[in-house]
Amino acid sequence: MSGNDKTNGHGVALRVHACAKTFADGTRALEPVTLDVARGETVVLLGPSGCGKTTLLRIIAGLETPDAGGRILFNEADVTRVPIERRNVGMVFQSYALFPNMNVSDNIGYGLKIRGVSEAERKARIAELVALTGIAGLEHRRVDQLSGGQRQRVALARAVAARPSVLLLDEPLTALDAALRERLRGELNRLLRTLGITAIYVTHDQAEAMALGDRIVVMRRGAIAQVGTPRDIYFAPANRFVAEFVGAANILEAECNAGVLLLPGGRLALANDAAAAALNGHANGRIFAMIRPESIRIIAPDGAALTGEVDSVSFVGDRQRAAIGGVAGKPIMVDVPNSTPIKAGDRVGLSVDPGDIRVLAGDTA
Amino acid sequence: MKTTRDCLIFLGQLAFTLLVAAFLIVPAVLSMLAGITSNYFLGVKSGLTLQWVLQVWELYHDTIFRSFLIAFSTLAVTLAVGIPAAYALHLRNDRVSRAVEEIITLPLAIPGLAIALALLLTYGGFSDFRRSWLFILVGHAIFTLPFMVRSVMAVFAAIDVKTLDEGAASLGASPWRRFCDVIVPNARPGILAGSLMVVTLSLGEFNLTWMLHTPLTKTLPVGLADSYASMRLEVASAYTLVFFIMIIPLLTAMQVFAGYRGAASGPKR
Ligand SMILES: Nc1ncnc2c1ncn2[C@@H]1O[C@H](COP(=O)(O)OP(=O)(O)OP(=O)(O)O)[C@@H](O)[C@H]1O
Ligand SMILES: [Mg+2]
Numbered sequence A: 001m002s003g004n005d006k007t008n009g010h011g012v013a014l015r016v017h018a019c020a021k022t023f024a025d026g027t028r029a030l031e032p033v034t035l036d037v038a039r040g041e042t043v044v045l046l047g048p049s050g051c052g053k054t055t056l057l058r059i060i061a062g063l064e065t066p067d068a069g070g071r072i073l074f075n076e077a078d079v080t081r082v083p084i085e086r087r088n089v090g091m092v093f094q095s096y097a098l099f100p101n102m103n104v105s106d107n108i109g110y111g112l113k114i115r116g117v118s119e120a121e122r123k124a125r126i127a128e129l130v131a132l133t134g135i136a137g138l139e140h141r142r143v144d145q146l147s148g149g150q151r152q153r154v155a156l157a158r159a160v161a162a163r164p165s166v167l168l169l170d171e172p173l174t175a176l177d178a179a180l181r182e183r184l185r186g187e188l189n190r191l192l193r194t195l196g197i198t199a200i201y202v203t204h205d206q207a208e209a210m211a212l213g214d215r216i217v218v219m220r221r222g223a224i225a226q227v228g229t230p231r232d233i234y235f236a237p238a239n240r241f242v243a244e245f246v247g248a249a250n251i252l253e254a255e256c257n258a259g260v261l262l263l264p265g266g267r268l269a270l271a272n273d274a275a276a277a278a279l280n281g282h283a284n285g286r287i288f289a290m291i292r293p294e295s296i297r298i299i300a301p302d303g304a305a306l307t308g309e310v311d312s313v314s315f316v317g318d319r320q321r322a323a324i325g326g327v328a329g330k331p332i333m334v335d336v337p338n339s340t341p342i343k344a345g346d347r348v349g350l351s352v353d354p355g356d357i358r359v360l361a362g363d364t365a
Numbered sequence B: 001m002k003t004t005r006d007c008l009i010f011l012g013q014l015a016f017t018l019l020v021a022a023f024l025i026v027p028a029v030l031s032m033l034a035g036i037t038s039n040y041f042l043g044v045k046s047g048l049t050l051q052w053v054l055q056v057w058e059l060y061h062d063t064i065f066r067s068f069l070i071a072f073s074t075l076a077v078t079l080a081v082g083i084p085a086a087y088a089l090h091l092r093n094d095r096v097s098r099a100v101e102e103i104i105t106l107p108l109a110i111p112g113l114a115i116a117l118a119l120l121l122t123y124g125g126f127s128d129f130r131r132s133w134l135f136i137l138v139g140h141a142i143f144t145l146p147f148m149v150r151s152v153m154a155v156f157a158a159i160d161v162k163t164l165d166e167g168a169a170s171l172g173a174s175p176w177r178r179f180c181d182v183i184v185p186n187a188r189p190g191i192l193a194g195s196l197m198v199v200t201l202s203l204g205e206f207n208l209t210w211m212l213h214t215p216l217t218k219t220l221p222v223g224l225a226d227s228y229a230s231m232r233l234e235v236a237s238a239y240t241l242v243f244f245i246m247i248i249p250l251l252t253a254m255q256v257f258a259g260y261r262g263a264a265s266g267p268k269r
Helices: A002-007 A054-061 A104-114 A119-132 A146-160 A177-193 A204-214 A229-236 A238-243 A272-278 B002-034 B051-092 B096-109 B112-123 B127-131 B133-159 B161-170 B175-186 B188-204 B208-210 B220-230 B233-264
Strands: A014-024 A030-036 A043-046 A071-074 A089-092 A166-170 A199-204 A213-220 A224-230 A250-257 A260-263 A265-269 A284-291 A295-301 A306-315 A320-327 A331-335 A349-350 A358-359
Touching: A002 A284, A030 A054, A030 A224, A043 A054, A043 A204, A054 A166, A054 A199, A054 B133, A089 A146, A089 B161, A104 A119, A104 A146, A119 A146, A146 A166, A146 A177, A177 A204, A199 A204, A213 A229, A213 A238, A224 A238, A224 B175, A238 A250, A238 A284, A238 A358, A238 B233, A250 A331, A265 A306, A272 B233, A295 A331, B002 B233, B051 B133, B051 B161, B051 B188, B051 B220, B051 B233, B096 B133, B112 B127, B112 B133, B112 B208, B127 B133, B133 B161, B133 B188, B133 B208, B161 B175, B161 B233, B175 B188, B188 B220, B188 B233, B208 B220, B220 B233
Parallel strands: A043 A199, A043 A213, A089 A166, A166 A199
Antiparallel strands: A014 A030, A014 A071, A213 A224, A250 A260, A250 A284, A260 A265, A284 A358, A295 A349, A306 A320, A306 A349, A320 A331
């Protein structure tokens, strides 16, 4: 595997410093964003449509220039004014942007050809990538004779062929159907680890973000809402937006009294430190608490601290999800194992570990 | 019953098609026939001859060469100017570029005579330029440029050329390499269609050329008009014949070439 040690560690450390973007028509697509990406790390930009993910990616690529004051550094070298063709980036576009006038191997080898790599070396590298991405046998196909999944692989092989400093991917799986998307997500993950390349991956699919990211950057309205590992983001969301965007979440707004939440359906004990932190040392006040549907258990209603009535139950395949009314201001979602019989109208008790309740900072939305 | 009706419809359509074809073709055939008839007023029975064709060749062969020279020079100019212009207009795609596009298209709406007059007013004073075939070339380039730009831009719009360009840039290609390796090859169908139009239009252009020409810079259509006005009918007809013989193989060759290259670059989407 002599090819591999050349392939490995070809990333740079990347730094985005105070990059904002205002388009010519006055659209403020990005507030000043600062972000550090370590060498070899995969960072996922996650957020709803229009939040500025693509804009940030294009600024890193060199396809857009940040507003004055913004800087992009590759390994401490300022590349803000360097055009994309001299930044040595690899890019995978949502539409793939394969060249219809070239066959598969010419597409993959184009970056090498531009760099003046000899034909023999080019051939060897193309063969290596074709094997790595699992498209052997398609080398001489025209790109419009490929399936969506095959195109995606060619686009990826082409982007990494010249061993770029950073690999940038803008929703590379969005154009594919669900099953294929899941399979390619796995392959992509393996490939990114094999290559050990610094990668920025844009998506609005939180499952994709969880599966691929070493860290996730959740974005909202052109700004960063939270940066953290997938576990951080999921279990310790910084605010209500992140909690609701990543995974399913029940957000309860309620009065807190001496470490206990007072709800219409009863009382819910918080972990001591959580309540104290949220209330800045005060004993009482209104707070937001987040509970994931899977951390709530259904118990017998008699003697339960918190009770409610089942509004509806929907079967989701590996489990069922119940909406329980009368507990808080709005129905709360609870994941129930398929083995537990439950139907609309049942009175139920609920139990939650204090450690599974996350008290959120008072949030704007 | 149904088959009888289908049959009747088919025969009707066939008859109509033949009629239309005859309406167009018969005059052309008669005209060409006149060019090889000894005496048109006596009819074909007076005998067939090549003397008129030879006479045309002697009198007007320079106009034929000049027409081809101008047509291919026009093609070269419109390729060199039109493709980069279409590329730039497509990439910018803002108010300025749309205004420029309209201005480029304007010569289509203005009568050739008016363009010619404007050129004469502006450049008529540069007598060497005025007297050379280059003066006509300028007129033809202005007149045919919109056809090239439009057909290339149509392809650009169809293939998302901006993303292809960005893709090539991300792989390290300079703007010039991108243009040569990715933009032009993928715009080829539009370039070929545009070229065909430019050559055809330039070869047949009369209005503008008639205003711009001098006795020493006549083109084929101008020569034709000249012979119709001042020569025997047989000579004029022989000239038409020569025109056909020149242009039909050329157009066929270009069509075949375009079809062949089009097929080589794959199925149309
Ligand atoms: N060239 C442009 N000119 C003006 N506004 C733009 C331009 N490109 C993007 N925008 C705007 O900037 C904002 C951010 O766009 P961006 O494409 O970065 O969003 P995104 O997060 O990638 O969304 P999506 O998930 O839909 O791709 C949007 O409001 C968009 O309309
Ligand atoms: Mg986007």
